Amino acid sequence: MLQLQAIRENKKEIIKALQKRNIDADVLLNEVLQLDEKRRATQTQLDTVLAESNTLSKEIGVLYKAGKAKEANALKEKTAGLKEDSRKLGEDLNTTAENLQGLLYQIPNAPHASVPAGNSEEDNEEIFKEGTVPVLEKEALPHWELAKKYDIIDFELGVKITGAGFPVYKGKGAKLQRALIAYFLDKNTAAGYAEIQVPHLVNEASGIGTGQLPDKEGQMYHVGTDDLYLIPTGEVPVTNIFRDVIVNTSDFPIKYTSYTPCFRREAGSYGAHVRGLNRLHQFDKVEIVHVEHPSKSYEALDGMVGHVKGILRELELPYRILRLCGGDLGFTAALTFDFEVFSTAQDRWLEISSVSNFETYQANRLKLRYKDESGKNQLAHTLNGSSLALPRVLAGILENYQTPEGIKIPKVLVPYCGFDSID
Structure with a gap:
């Protein structure tokens, strides 16, 4: 399948090449790029939530050792919310990635420059x-x-x-x-x-x-x-x-x-x-x-x-x-x-x-x-x-x-x- 980076960097050239196959790929490639943006944004959100959850988990351990159970329990409630957020973001990320992969499978290879245009x-x-x-x-x-x-x-x-x-x-x-x-x-x-x-x-x-x-x-x-x-x-x-x-x-x-x-x-x-x-x-x-x-x-x-x-x-x-x-x-x-x-x-x-x-x-x-x-x-x-x-x-x-x-x-x-x- 075509590489996402190539689509991002050479969208116009790929659209022109696919016209030799009698395919107007403009809408499909735009949809691919939108899903790719969503996937990357969701991944960034998930990474942020996981990092915050990891940081809080370490703080909770420190607080318990210091005998500050009340403060530790308060942070545990917050981490529970972060875990739910990470679960939802993970599901969203998987769905987006599957949809993106499905779209990429629909796009044929871009013809070489020497390929003549034609219908049959x-x-x-x-x-x-x-x-x-x-x-x-x-x-x-x-x-x-x-x-x-x-x-x-x-x-x-x-x-x-x-x-x-x-x-x-x-x-x-x-x-x-x-x-x-x-x-x-x-x-x-x-x-x-x-x-x-x-x-x-x-x-x-x-x-x-x-x-x-x-x-x-x-x-x-x-x-x-x-x-x-x-x-x-x-x-x-x-x-x-x-x-x-x-x-x-x-x-x-x-x-x-x-x-x-x-x-x-x-x-x-x-x-x-x-x-x-x-x-x-x-x-x-x-x-x-x-x-x-x-x-x-x-x-x-x-x-x-x-x-x-x-x-x-x-x-x-x-x-x-x-x-x-x-x-x-x-x-x-x-x-x-x-x-x-x-x-x-x-x-x-x-x-x-x-x-x-x-x-x-x-x-x-x-x-x-x-x-x-x-x-x-x-x-x-x-x-x-x-x-x-x-x-x-x-x-x-x-x-x-x-x-x-x-x-x-x-x-x-x-x-x-x-x-x-x-x-």
């Missing part, structure tokens, strides 16, 4: 494109038809077992899925990301720490009995490793990668554009998470973008990079680059990765800090990216690599698969 994905800015779109045969099929033809993904069986959006990978389809996971992890660890395995369920504090709660509560699967959430992305458990942590500047950069299944309700997602692997409730993803010194976080972001580029080049898939506009930017992100692979059979671009810098937004929720040269605690910057999300990468491979004889496997994956075609 149509206003995103294409900044890079690479690769040749293959020319397919007239009878070329979309991936859901290829999956059925070669018996490698069974969507109907997934519906039987669980429901729509939970496919069953079979035979070479399952092996290709596993090969992609191993390949992505190997590429990430070779780039300096430490591999880590994390839980697939998280508590409410973890969801709040990375911004999934309360903003995306309706999109997460909730285990009510245990009050746990199935993770929508590996970003959540990996980043929460650093909740309430003070890292050493010598530890920067901190880089982790993790493979996890991801679970998303995707409420309201219907239509042809979500067929097959295009939109799932359960899917696999390899994530990269980066914790960095604020002065180097945008250099780190560029490095993450370059890293994902390298993977797509090796897979020889046609792709492009978009700089997301304010209206399409995620709630917690300051700047996001989306990677999209072109699906020739569907004649459309499919998002396969998002790489984002959250600046201090997540760190403020997480209380993720480092000590600067003066020994003062400062908020770190957090970044994350998909490296990569498997369903649409797999869809892109099946569709773009199809031939009349079968589906070729990208050369870089053959050692991982143990076969070079699906036929």
Whole structure:
């Protein structure tokens, strides 16, 4: 969440930045500042009352020792009133702080200066494109038809077992899925990301720490009995490793990668554009998470973008990079680059990765800090990216690599698969 000090000192700049998200934050920020003033004033009152009560308690002890019980009892009556005042002020302070926190949770991150204004994905800015779109045969099929033809993904069986959006990978389809996971992890660890395995369920504090709660509560699967959430992305458990942590500047950069299944309700997602692997409730993803010194976080972001580029080049898939506009930017992100692979059979671009810098937004929720040269605690910057999300990468491979004889496997994956075609 945004820092109160930043709102106090840069209110006009934040209001202007949030206009890129099509948000008029003037009233909300003023309410935040008013509550903050009330909170600080109440805290001052409470501190004064507690200090006076403490002073009187000491005087009472002195008076009793001096045999002045009458004067001591008179002061005891006064301290009783002060205790009641402190109780009421404490309750008022807690209520004000909770209301203030609730308002801060409603404010998204302020977009970076380079984020273009816009209302939706149509206003995103294409900044890079690479690769040749293959020319397919007239009878070329979309991936859901290829999956059925070669018996490698069974969507109907997934519906039987669980429901729509939970496919069953079979035979070479399952092996290709596993090969992609191993390949992505190997590429990430070779780039300096430490591999880590994390839980697939998280508590409410973890969801709040990375911004999934309360903003995306309706999109997460909730285990009510245990009050746990199935993770929508590996970003959540990996980043929460650093909740309430003070890292050493010598530890920067901190880089982790993790493979996890991801679970998303995707409420309201219907239509042809979500067929097959295009939109799932359960899917696999390899994530990269980066914790960095604020002065180097945008250099780190560029490095993450370059890293994902390298993977797509090796897979020889046609792709492009978009700089997301304010209206399409995620709630917690300051700047996001989306990677999209072109699906020739569907004649459309499919998002396969998002790489984002959250600046201090997540760190403020997480209380993720480092000590600067003066020994003062400062908020770190957090970044994350998909490296990569498997369903649409797999869809892109099946569709773009199809031939009349079968589906070729990208050369870089053959050692991982143990076969070079699906036929």
